[in-house]
């Protein structure tokens with residue numbers, strides 16, 4: 001039996017390798033017969049790419065190293081992950097509609113809980129940001145492509161195997177069950193110690209997948225740092241670098257310091273589980289894991305929130321008819337958050353009994369990090385103040401972002417205070433706090449970006465009414481669900497349970513209704529997105545948002561305009577001014593207000 | 598086909614290698630973690646071969662043989678570390694060593710036969 005298995009594997013592996021080699025030979029042939037196409041990527045049209053430099057069909061997507069294609073791949077991947085993670089949590093919320101165990105078993109609930117968290121943070125959050133940054137950073141800074149286009153492709157292609165490994169426990173593989181460690185993977189549970197079932201290979205597979213997604217994020221980060229430092233057009237200086245690029249640069253710095261640490265901690269955990277090391281099973285091992293995990297984990301939450309803040313800082317002023325108020329301070333606060341975020345991790349460990357003096361210092365820094373966050377919030381509000389607000393769908397999502405971020409941030413400040421945290425730790429209050437940010441803010445900014453740039457990457461316009469429905473259902477759903485959780489937390493409802501005492505039923509039901517409203521909203525989104533992509537009105541104008549009226553055009557729209565023009569006239573290339581969003585003072589917006597496209 | 602396939606000073610927007618590098622890493626990791634010899638060897642071969650391919654394509658190395666050998670030496674050292682030290686993960690060590698040897702063999706075969714043939718096109 002053993003030998004047979006090995007033999008089968010060998011044959012399988014051999015056949016696979018031969019298939020790969022044969023396929024490569026074909027691709028190489030294709031390449032050698034293709035006449036060398038003209039150089040860089042600036043100024044060409046999409047059509048030209050396809051016919052001149054890229055193969056067509058599936059092979060094009062498998063072999064592309066063009067930053068825009070890779071951005072699209074990231075986007076598609078992230079949205080699929082969002083759907084998977086979302087459906088997981090819908091099941092959980094339905095289970096929670098009544099106090100006892102009804103629809104799914106408690107262990108299955110725990111599995112879903114674990115996968116939902118990891119899927120949303122690592123397979124949706126990080127990739128959706130990478131979708132925007134890959135597509136737009138080179139355009140915004142006037143670069144031909146990323147500094148290392150092939151590394152860029154490798155980073156993306158690591159993600160599908162990562163997802164398969166993370167979800168492997170749900171597949172019908174004999175003897176493999178899903179991990180039930182929660183996304184924080186606290187030892188000793190995740191080390192497989194004790195009488196539980198977490199020694200199962202499903203946990204190892206999940207850890208490997210997580211490790212892989214970390215490798216991918218690190219590769220991407222190195223690429224962005226190199227790109228922003230070395231590939232800028234000479235007209236783009238540090239002084240007028242746009243705000244989104246600033247946040248991506250800071251985020252990449254955070255990734256560079258945080259993710260390798262997670263990777264190492266995961267390897268240590270895998271060694272503990274499989275090779276008899278004792279990193280986390282000796283005295284203090286459990287606390288060691290928490291320190292390592294949260295030293296990564298807190299920067300991770302800012303890795304996830306900084307670029308969405310950048311998207312909002314970029315998009316919100318376009319529909320307020322003026323430049324971002326206090327641009328410099330928004331950049332400084334981004335950098336400040338980047339530095340401070342490494343000094344707060346133990347606020348996740350206030351209840352573990354660590355030294356009170358340490359605790360106090362982490363409380364101080366945690367309170368301090370609220371200041372740069374507030375600076376940004378005030379700047380967004382001031383940008384809108386007396387502005388010429390146009391309530392387009394992307395703008396609505398931006399305003400929703402600000403509103404939800406305020407609730408998420410303020411609840412965070414309370415948690416940062418030790419005495420309050422000791423009461424609220426491990427209750428639904430914490431769940432409410434961070435969902436206001438991850439769903440209410442990060443996902444909202446993602447939607448803002450998806451709608452705002454929809455004309456660029458599809459060449460079409462989405463359906464406005466459906467966009468509005470999507471926003472309002474998301475806004476109402478988010479606030480119902482997560483405000484109910486904050487109240488549940490005040491009431492003492494502990495987090496991560498599949499069942500609860502009857503006294504919590506009403507608020508849980510409110511949260512479930514909210515989640516279902518969210519579900520309806522996202523179904524509308526998918527419909528709108530797909531249908532408009534296929535059949536929407538084609539965009540003829542390189543400036544569909546009428547940004548030029550307020551002198552707010554940015555480089556990616558200039559690029560788009562040129563692309564539309566060359567598609568029509570196939571004319572020569574002319575150098576266009578790069579319009580950046582940087583460093584300028586606010587001037588009065590006086591142009592006409594344009595209506596929602 | 599020209600001497601250095603792929604990127605010379607021309608910029609291309611397609612490459613076949615990234616997918617296979619990205620597949621090679623998890624396959625070899627799975628093989629090494631769970632001690633599945635064929636997966637470990639196959640994954641490392643896929644990874645190593647693709648790394649050499651991509652380096653060649655982008656012009657970072659000129660000689661296939663030298664690149665393959667350099668990679669094989671790294672694998673050998675790692676494999677020997679696993680197999681012959683106190684770590685004593687013998688099967689896994691041999692898997693890495695086997696991959697190193699096969700990689701060199703593959704490189705030589707490619708250099709002697711495949712590349713020759715192509716040049717006659």
Ligand code: HEM
Pocket residue numbers: 184301302304305347348366367369370373408409410412413415416417421424425426430433434437438
């Ligand atoms: C205004 C600044 C913020 C402060 C002061 C703050 C404070 C805190 C504190 C003290 C906790 C620990 C609660 C506990 O477990 O007892 C916590 C949890 C958490 N926060 Fe925040 N937070 C802030 C902003 C954010 C942001 C921007 C994000 C996300 C992007 C975020 C995501 C999270 C997450 C995911 C958790 C829960 C982790 C877990 O236990 O699973 N927070 N926050």
Ligand SMILES: [Cu+2]
Pocket residue numbers: 297298301344345347348
């Ligand atoms: Cu934190």
